[in-house]
Structure formats: structure tokens, C-alpha cells
Amino acid sequence: MSESPERDARHKARMQRKKAVVDGKIAQATDEHGLLLVHTGNGKGKSSAAFGMVARALGHGLRVGVVQFIKGAASTGEEAFFRRFPEQVRYHVMGEGFTWETQDRQRDIDKACEAWVVARELLDDPSIDLVLLDELNIALKYGYLELEPLLADIQARPLHQHVVVTGRGAPPGLIEAADTVTEMTLVKHAFQAGVKAQKGIEF
Amino acid sequence: MSESPERDARHKARMQRKKAVVDGKIAQATDEHGLLLVHTGNGKGKSSAAFGMVARALGHGLRVGVVQFIKGAASTGEEAFFRRFPEQVRYHVMGEGFTWETQDRQRDIDKACEAWVVARELLDDPSIDLVLLDELNIALKYGYLELEPLLADIQARPLHQHVVVTGRGAPPGLIEAADTVTEMTLVKHAFQAGVKAQKGIEF
Structure with missing residues (x-):
């Protein structure tokens, strides 16, 4: 030009x-301290952005803990990739997870509670710099877990530790407690136009 | 409970x-084909979500090309991390990049054009499954590059190849051409409360 x-x-x-x-x-x-970040909204990219932060943290030599509250086909790519770095990443996927696939509420509650036990261990561990609680908002939305005791655990974490919570429908109490909140808004989605979920993009 | x-x-x-x-x-x-995705808006997570997709793609054994149109402190973590996988990732950062740091418009235009030459090579290469054009929207917004010829290059890519474009202020023509568009909306940001940008989170 x-x-x-x-x-x-x-x-x-x-x-x-x-x-x-x-x-x-x-x-x-x-001011410098560990942040509580929330990715919510109906758009794409909530978990992807969190996993992008995991990559960034690994690039800085930091240590990361991941708890995925929903296991599904959707998580295979990230899981396969980040399990390559067992010295830097502790990666936990709760059982088969819950969702509309299981249709068993009591079982889902039990699984969510088990997952929180693992999450709390990570939040207690000062050697972990970043904790990703992937799709935790879904467990809160369905009432499988109560927010108050979780928030207490999150707030009691080591001062330098960052926490990222993802999932649509973040409860107002979590948004209020968070330092940084991003809403991923759907502008348009290929799925709506009949395009199949694809490897590397959706899962 | x-x-x-x-x-x-x-x-x-x-x-x-x-x-x-x-x-x-x-x-x-x-329907299955390569998608054009756009991450825009003023919130956090546009680039992070794209880098999360890169991680996911690598987990599936796919090959990825990255062109970062703005180089800055903000990219060090991702860059350090993804350069660990030279067989799967071709990673390009354009010179010193442009922005308010350079204050030299003609130089910025030249750099943006050079970056597009690299981007076009990736878009021409059928062995690349995912092309990330990070912060391209900024180059478009400042008028350093024109949308029409870029869109023609993007649309001429191999059928299976996915493209992700990030940056605030995505032009309407790009949104129209895209399959999936997510707007990252700022709900709140720690930076506004005087918290310093932190390693692993912002860069």
C-alpha cells in the first residue's frame, strides 16, 4: 500500500x-498474586482458553494441575497432549464424568464429590502454580456441588497459585469472587449449519 | 447431599x-471440512483459546502452523512451549511485530505483508492441518493488510485445513466468511483492579 x-x-x-x-x-x-479466573458463556473457547493458559504456564516452567469434571469425547485431544508432560502436569479426569449421558443423579453427585477431593489436593499443594477446574460450573449448575465450601477451599490456596474455572452458567457468587471473568459469547457456530464436530477443533 | x-x-x-x-x-x-474460526472481542482468551486448540490438535497427531502478527512479552510462554515440537509445529513470529510500541506505520505495513507471505505458505501446504493467524485482526483494523486478498488466500486453502484468526475488532467481512465466531467479552479483569500482568496468565 x-x-x-x-x-x-x-x-x-x-x-x-x-x-x-x-x-x-x-x-x-x-499487585501480584495468584488469580481466580472464570471462563463462562455459551460460546466456544472456554476450556480451550484454559488449556492455552496451561501451555503458556508450561512454557514458563510452571507446574499445573488439571481436574476435568466432565469426561467425554470432547477432551481426548487435550488429555492426550498434556499427559505427555507428567513432570509438569498432574492430569485428572473424573470417572466417566456426568452429564445427560449418565442420567443418574446420585451417581453424578458422588463423582463430583470425588473430583473435588482431588481438586482440593491440588489447591493445597504449593508446588502447583496453576489449577484448572474444567467444567466445574456444570457441577455447580446442576447442584452436584455447593459453591460455598468450594470457594473456601479456593480462597485458602497458596498465595501465588492461579485457578481457572470453566463452564457455562458460572454462578454469581463465583463471578463475584473471581479476579478476571470472561464470557465467551456465541456469534455463530459451524454446528448450527450442520457441520460435524471435528478432531482438533471440538475435541 | x-x-x-x-x-x-x-x-x-x-x-x-x-x-x-x-x-x-x-x-x-x-458435514466435514476445514473450518474458519474467529476469536474476537475485548475480553481475555482469544489467543489462549486458539493455543488450546493447537494443543488439542497436537494431541491428535495433527500438524500446525502459527503466525503471530504481534510479537510482544505477551507471547513468550506459548512460543517457548510450542517450539518444543518442531516436527508438529511451524512457529513464526513476525520481526518485532507492530503496535503502539513501534509508531512507524510504513514499517508496520511492510512487516504485516512479510507475515502474510509466511501465512500464505502455510495456507498452501496440505500437510498443515491447522493454521493459527494470531492477532491478524489488529493488522486488518489498522489497515496494514486488506481483507479481500487475504480471504481469497484463506478460501483457497486445502479442504481439510482449519484456520483460526484472533484479535479484537474482527472486520465484518471476516465474520461473515467464518464458520464459527466467538466473541470474548470482558466481564471483569484483574488488571482493572491494579493487579500486574502475570507469568503464565497474561504472557
Whole structure:
């Protein structure tokens, strides 16, 4: 593209202002501690974004614990991949998990409670830098687990430890307790147009 | 939690109905081809979700190409991690990238064009199953690249190849062309409360 010197100069001035704003915000943000992050909403990417954070953490040599509250075809790719790093990643998938596939509420409650026992061990372990509680919101939404005691466990974790909770329908109490909350909003989805869930994308 | 048999039965009936709906949708979705996905919006997780997809794809033994259109501190964790797999991942970071840090428009345009040359090579390569064009939307937003020729290259890719484009401000033409679009919406962000960007979370 051919560009005029005027446009270049305007761009430079605008970018200088932007840099000043960004640098100012960075200078003000000095607090450092483990964060509680929540990925919710009906769109894609809630778990994927959490697993992207796992990859990033591993790149920094950090240690990660993962508890998947729903096991399904949907988790095979991540699981296969992150199990390659047993020294950096503790990876737990609860039994067959629950969902509309099981249709047995009491069994689902038992499985969710078992999964929380594992989650609490990770939250107690200061050698773990990031804990991913994948699809925990679903267990809360169905009332398989109660929020209050879980939040107490989360808040009692080591100061430096980050926690990411995923799943649609995050309860208001969790959103309130979180440091960072992102809602993944569905704009459009190939599935709606009749495209099959595909390896590497949906699972 | 103690549960009544009535509640269990209602749960079972509801889950049976849900399973029927889900199974029906799955049966209808039979089309299989490479998807164009867009992650946009002002919330966190756009790039993270894309890198989570990269991890998932690697778990399935697929091959991935990454072009990062903005290089910054923000990419160090992913880059360090995914460069561990040179046989499965081709990883490209364009020069120093552009943004408000460079303040030189013509140089940024040149860099964006160079990055697209690399992207087009990946889009031409049938051995690559997933192409991640990280922060491409920023290059489009600033007018460093024009959408039309890029879309033509994307649409001419091998039939099975998936493409993920990230960055806030995705142009309407890209959203229209995409199969799946997720908007990451900021509900709240620790940075706003003065918490510093942290290793493993923001970069």
C-alpha cells in the first residue's frame, strides 16, 4: 500500500498517545498474586482458553494441575497432549464424568464429590502454580456441588497459585469472587449449519 | 447431599430429554471440512483459546502452523512451549511485530505483508492441518493488510485445513466468511483492579 507522509505522522502521534496510556496502566498495576479466573458463556473457547493458559504456564516452567469434571469425547485431544508432560502436569479426569449421558443423579453427585477431593489436593499443594477446574460450573449448575465450601477451599490456596474455572452458567457468587471473568459469547457456530464436530477443533 | 427419589426421577427424565435433543443435533451435523474460526472481542482468551486448540490438535497427531502478527512479552510462554515440537509445529513470529510500541506505520505495513507471505505458505501446504493467524485482526483494523486478498488466500486453502484468526475488532467481512465466531467479552479483569500482568496468565 502507498501511504502519505501526513497519514504516517497522524499514525505516529496516535500510537504515541496510545503507548502513554498503556504504559501508565501498566505502571499502576503492581499487585501480584495468584488469580481466580472464570471462563463462562455459551460460546466456544472456554476450556480451550484454559488449556492455552496451561501451555503458556508450561512454557514458563510452571507446574499445573488439571481436574476435568466432565469426561467425554470432547477432551481426548487435550488429555492426550498434556499427559505427555507428567513432570509438569498432574492430569485428572473424573470417572466417566456426568452429564445427560449418565442420567443418574446420585451417581453424578458422588463423582463430583470425588473430583473435588482431588481438586482440593491440588489447591493445597504449593508446588502447583496453576489449577484448572474444567467444567466445574456444570457441577455447580446442576447442584452436584455447593459453591460455598468450594470457594473456601479456593480462597485458602497458596498465595501465588492461579485457578481457572470453566463452564457455562458460572454462578454469581463465583463471578463475584473471581479476579478476571470472561464470557465467551456465541456469534455463530459451524454446528448450527450442520457441520460435524471435528478432531482438533471440538475435541 | 441427601436427595429424594422424586428429585432423582425428575433429573433422569430431564436428562433423557436433553440427551435426545443433543443426539438429534449430532445426527444432523454430518458435514466435514476445514473450518474458519474467529476469536474476537475485548475480553481475555482469544489467543489462549486458539493455543488450546493447537494443543488439542497436537494431541491428535495433527500438524500446525502459527503466525503471530504481534510479537510482544505477551507471547513468550506459548512460543517457548510450542517450539518444543518442531516436527508438529511451524512457529513464526513476525520481526518485532507492530503496535503502539513501534509508531512507524510504513514499517508496520511492510512487516504485516512479510507475515502474510509466511501465512500464505502455510495456507498452501496440505500437510498443515491447522493454521493459527494470531492477532491478524489488529493488522486488518489498522489497515496494514486488506481483507479481500487475504480471504481469497484463506478460501483457497486445502479442504481439510482449519484456520483460526484472533484479535479484537474482527472486520465484518471476516465474520461473515467464518464458520464459527466467538466473541470474548470482558466481564471483569484483574488488571482493572491494579493487579500486574502475570507469568503464565497474561504472557
